[in-house]
Amino acid sequence: MSRLIDVADAAAMLSTAEDVLLLTHQYPDGDTIGSAFALCRALRGLGKRARVACADAIPEKYDYLFEDLEEQDFEPQLIVAVDVADPKLLGSLQSVYNGRIDLCIDHHGSNVAYADHLLLRADYAAAAMVVCEVLRAMNVTFTSAIAECIYTGLSTDTGCFKYSNAGAYAHRMAADMMDIGIRYDMINRTMFDIKSRARVELERRALSGMRFYRNDKIAVMPITCAMIDESGAAENDMEGLAPLPRQIEGVWVGVTLREKANKEFKISVRTGNHADAAAICKELGGGGHVRAAGCSLQGELDDVIQTMVDTIVSVVDRI
Amino acid sequence: MSRLIDVADAAAMLSTAEDVLLLTHQYPDGDTIGSAFALCRALRGLGKRARVACADAIPEKYDYLFEDLEEQDFEPQLIVAVDVADPKLLGSLQSVYNGRIDLCIDHHGSNVAYADHLLLRADYAAAAMVVCEVLRAMNVTFTSAIAECIYTGLSTDTGCFKYSNAGAYAHRMAADMMDIGIRYDMINRTMFDIKSRARVELERRALSGMRFYRNDKIAVMPITCAMIDESGAAENDMEGLAPLPRQIEGVWVGVTLREKANKEFKISVRTGNHADAAAICKELGGGGHVRAAGCSLQGELDDVIQTMVDTIVSVVDRI
Numbered sequence: 001m002s003r004l005i006d007v008a009d010a011a012a013m014l015s016t017a018e019d020v021l022l023l024t025h026q027y028p029d030g031d032t033i034g035s036a037f038a039l040c041r042a043l044r045g046l047g048k049r050a051r052v053a054c055a056d057a058i059p060e061k062y063d064y065l066f067e068d069l070e071e072q073d074f075e076p077q078l079i080v081a082v083d084v085a086d087p088k089l090l091g092s093l094q095s096v097y098n099g100r101i102d103l104c105i106d107h108h109g110s111n112v113a114y115a116d117h118l119l120l121r122a123d124y125a126a127a128a129m130v131v132c133e134v135l136r137a138m139n140v141t142f143t144s145a146i147a148e149c150i151y152t153g154l155s156t157d158t159g160c161f162k163y164s165n166a167g168a169y170a171h172r173m174a175a176d177m178m179d180i181g182i183r184y185d186m187i188n189r190t191m192f193d194i195k196s197r198a199r200v201e202l203e204r205r206a207l208s209g210m211r212f213y214r215n216d217k218i219a220v221m222p223i224t225c226a227m228i229d230e231s232g233a234a235e236n237d238m239e240g241l242a243p244l245p246r247q248i249e250g251v252w253v254g255v256t257l258r259e260k261a262n263k264e265f266k267i268s269v270r271t272g273n274h275a276d277a278a279a280i281c282k283e284l285g286g287g288g289h290v291r292a293a294g295c296s297l298q299g300e301l302d303d304v305i306q307t308m309v310d311t312i313v314s315v316v317d318r319i
Numbered sequence: 320m321s322r323l324i325d326v327a328d329a330a331a332m333l334s335t336a337e338d339v340l341l342l343t344h345q346y347p348d349g350d351t352i353g354s355a356f357a358l359c360r361a362l363r364g365l366g367k368r369a370r371v372a373c374a375d376a377i378p379e380k381y382d383y384l385f386e387d388l389e390e391q392d393f394e395p396q397l398i399v400a401v402d403v404a405d406p407k408l409l410g411s412l413q414s415v416y417n418g419r420i421d422l423c424i425d426h427h428g429s430n431v432a433y434a435d436h437l438l439l440r441a442d443y444a445a446a447a448m449v450v451c452e453v454l455r456a457m458n459v460t461f462t463s464a465i466a467e468c469i470y471t472g473l474s475t476d477t478g479c480f481k482y483s484n485a486g487a488y489a490h491r492m493a494a495d496m497m498d499i500g501i502r503y504d505m506i507n508r509t510m511f512d513i514k515s516r517a518r519v520e521l522e523r524r525a526l527s528g529m530r531f532y533r534n535d536k537i538a539v540m541p542i543t544c545a546m547i548d549e550s551g552a553a554e555n556d557m558e559g560l561a562p563l564p565r566q567i568e569g570v571w572v573g574v575t576l577r578e579k580a581n582k583e584f585k586i587s588v589r590t591g592n593h594a595d596a597a598a599i600c601k602e603l604g605g606g607g608h609v610r611a612a613g614c615s616l617q618g619e620l621d622d623v624i625q626t627m628v629d630t631i632v633s634v635v636d637r638i
Contacts, residue, residue, distance in 0.1 A: 161480040161493075162511060164504035168494035174480075175487035175494070185483035192481060193566045197535070200526055200567055207523040216516070247512045248519055 002104065002118035007130075010119040011137035013078070013103055014039070019049045021076035023101070025084045026055040026091030030156025030191060032083035033058060035105065035127045037065045038149035039082065042140040049074050055091030059236050061190050064183075065149055078102050083127035083153075085111045105130050125165035128153025129173055147177040152187055160192050201231035203241070210245060213309050217252040217274075217319050219245035220305050224259045242268035242292070252319055253280070253312050257304060264298045267308065275316040283311050321423065321437035326449075329438040330456035332397070332422055333362065340395035342420070343373040344403045345410030349475025349510060351402035352377060354424065354446045356384045357468035358401065361459040368393050374410030378555050380509050383502075384468055397421050402446035402472075404430045424449050444484035447472025448492055466496040471506055479511050520550035522560070529564060532628050536571040536593075536638050538564035539624050543578045561587035561611075571638060572599070572631050576623060583617045586627065594635040602630050 005013075014020070020043050024032040036052040043050035051072045058066075079101050084090060085108035087098045104115035107130055109122035121130045128150045135146070154174055158166035161174070178184060195203075205227040211220045221244060228238075238258070246254030252274040257265045267284075269277040270292050277293035284307070286295025297304045313319060324332075333339070339362050343351040355371040362369035370391045377385075398420050403409060404427035406417045423434035426449055428441035440449045447469045454461070461469075473493055477485035480493070497503060514522075524546040530539045540563060547557075557577070565573030571593040576584045586603075588596040589611055596612035603626070605614025616623045632638060 161490075162504075162507040166503070168497040171480075171490040171494035171497065175490035178487035178490065184485070185481075188481040193562070194568050195566055196568045200529075204523055204526040207519055210519075212516075243512070247514055249513050249515045 002113040002115050004113075005103075005117045005119050007119065007133045007137050009117070010103060010105060010134045013117065014043065014080075014134065015046075015138050017043075017048065017078040019074045019077040020051075021079045022050065022052045023079065023081040023084060023090060023093060023097060024052065024054040025089040026093075028054050028056060028058055028062075029083075030062065031126045031128055031153040033062050033065055034149040034151075034153035034156070035082040035131045037069075038128065038131050038135065038146050038153075039080065039105075040066075040069070041143065041146050041149065042135050042138065044069075044072075045140065045143070045146075046138075053093060055093045061194070062152075064186070064190070065152060068145070080105065081115060082131065083107070087112075087114045105134065125163075125167065125170045126153040126157035128157070129170065132173060142177075142180050144181045147180040148182045148187065151177040151182050151184060152191070155184070155188060156191055160188055196233075196237055198232040198234065199237040202227060202233040202237060203244075205231055206241065206244070211305065214313065214319050216248075216250055218255065218309060218312055219248055219251045219253075220255045220257065220308065221245045222257045222259070222301055222305070224301065225261075228259075243270055246270040246272065253277075253316065255308050255312075257301070257308070259301070262298070263300065264296060265301075265304050266294070266296055267304075268292070268294050275312070275319065280312055280315050283315060284308075321432040321434050323432075324422075324436045324438050326438065326452045326456050328436070329422060329424060329453045332436065333358070333399075333453065334365075334457050336362075336397035337367055338393045338396040339367060339369040340398045341369065341371045342398065342400040342403060342409060342412060342416060343371065344408040345374040345412075347373050347375060347377055347381075348402075349381065350445045350447055350472040352381050352384060353468040353470075353472035353475070354401040354450045356388075357447065357450050357454065357465050357472075358399065358424075359385075359388070360462065360465050360468065361454050361457065363388075363391075364459065364462070364465075365457075372412060374412045380513070381471075383505070383509070384471060387464070399424065400434060401450065402426070406431075406433045424453065444482075444486065444489045445472040445476035447476070448489065451492060461496075461499050463500045466499040467501045467506065470496040470501050470503060471510070474503070474507060475510055479507055515552075515556055517551040517553065518556040521546060521552040521556060522563075524550055525560065525563070530624065533632065533638050535567075535569055537574065537628060537631055538567055538570045538572075539574045539576065539627065540564045541576045541578070541620055541624070543620065544580075547578075562589055565589040565591065572596075572635065574627050574631075576620070576627070578620070581617070582619065583615060584620075584623050586614050586616060586623075588612050588614075594631070594638065599631055599634050602634060603627075 022036040024036045040050045049072050080103045081101050082105045087094050101115040103117045105119045107124040107127045132150045242256045254270040256268045271277040278288050281293035281295040284295040341355040343355045359369045368391050399422045400420050401424050406413050420434040422436045424438045426443040426446045451469045561575045573589040575587040590596040597607050600612035600614040603614040
């Protein structure tokens with residue numbers, strides 16, 4: 001179990017530390033990367049050595065967050081995990097660092113309290129918001145580069161201020177970062193607009209294959225191995241497909257089926273007010289949240305779809 | 320020519336007025352509708368009669384902005400246009416009200432100063448931001464319903480805080496509206512996520528027909544009458560298609576060609592840092608902004624595309 005600490009404690013730990021290693025979660029996103037590089041830049045600005053480690057390659061689109069930073073090699077004296085709710089999420093770094101993490105800064109209510117010290121703000125939209133408070137408590141001078149790291153975490157974890165977690169505090173913090181001077185239009189275009197041609201191809205094929213049931217209240221979008229091959233899509237082209245079926249007017253339950261090897265399907269279910277995604281997926285051995293949940297099924301595509309539709313009909317009233 | 324007035328002047332005009340008619344622009348969007356109903360609600364809250372007029376039917380998705388308001392019928396004593404840069408944009412209401420508009424509240428630098436009094440903030444992202452300042456100067460008590468009107472204008476005109484116009488002031492105003500209590504997640508989902516099935520069909524067909532030129536730096540997306548017919552798309556399904564070609568990685572110039580009757584094409588050009596959309600369209604008798612411009616061409620689809628590509632190549636360096 002972790003000792004729960006507050007912002008001032010975390011600021012004190014970082015202010016007195018030397019040679020800090022910052023760990024992100026695997027399959028890194030804008031919040032874990034932005035949080036880690038905000039800290040890295042701030043610590044270096046204070047004359048300390050600091051570096052960021054991630055189990056996976058950081059996608060190219062995040063280059064602007066760190067491309068000017070020089071490599072630093074050192075034996076870490078303080079190890080800090082940011083936006084990492086569970087040591088499992090460190091991926092291949094888990095075996096190296098588990099049990100040695102001094103501080104975790106996070107915003108996931110599900111944090112398993114694995115670090116020696118835990119600074120947790122479960123009501124914040126992004127870990128970058130917690131990091132911002134820590135840097136303020138350290139009296140760090142916010143450069144544009146630091147502000148861009150914080151803004152990136154904020155913007156990506158709120159879907160560019162679209163989701164319910166994008167509250168007043170998130171907007172005010174974004175405004176504060178803008179006051180410092182950030183390239184927010186470039187950041188948002190890079191994060192939200194630009195798609196690879198393979199991704200566009202895949203989306204087109206996936207939309208063509210969409211099937212509707214129960215007066216179009218259920219939309220099922222299969223993404224088969226053949227579609228992925230034909231479009232030339234890579235793993236990072238697959239992000240953000242799950243919400244598409246539920247974005248269609250009148251759809252209560254949107255289902256995305258992604259074919260893996262051996263006729264195994266990874267299934268994402270998205271719902272609105274009318275249906276409980278977690279309840280649907282639980283029937284099939286999966287789980288998740290009320291509006292977004294998942295499960296896995298094996299079999300022929302048509303059979304898997306039939307199972308999904310039958311389960312939805314059995315769980316959701318009046319569909 | 321208009322008399323240019325400030326926020327306090329506009330507040331005084333509205334505070335002393337009775338029986339106010341609020342005019343929106345044709346093909347109404349979230350900013351003109353949000354601005355008009357924010358004013359309408361505030362004026363009614365002060366015990367005055369007020370109503371909103373628009374040349375076109377207001378799309379259903381905006382119902383939440385006014386569905387609780389009762390109809391009021393009266394001969395207007397004060398006529399106010401909001402977010403209307405030119406009387407032409409009043410559509411069929413132009414012939415009725417042109418020359419009779421007492422006050423225009425706007426944020427378009429291109430406003431032609433047609434109203435008796437003009438309150439213009441060309442550096443604001445949305446007309447709703449100007450309206451918010453006027454309501455504050457009137458000491459109006461902001462209800463949740465008024466705050467939702469203001470937020471809707473802000474959010475829609477900034478692409479949910481994604482565009483370059485979404486600066487610090489816009490974020491802080493959004494936060495202020497959230498403090499009052501608004502359903503911003505419902506609003507953003509309604510404005511940005513939900514698509515009709517016909518729209519999805521049309522998008523799929525349009526993406527399938529996309530053509531690439533000059534090492535994929537130019538992407539051209541024709542939207543033909545046949546595509547529109549086959550997908551069953553209506554006029555309000557056509558919004559927001561123009562940015563799609565430029566969202567593809569590596570594309571400098573994105574062109575959307577929408578076929579009208581008689582082999583006439585309405586053309587939208589979108590560019591990034593590498594090209595000037597206005598310069599391209601100017602060559603073909605059109606115009607617009609550096610990043611977004613338009614023109615019209617007549618002819619066979621293939622000839623029109625060739626003309627566009629040739630013009631782009633002649634105007635844009637190193638493409």
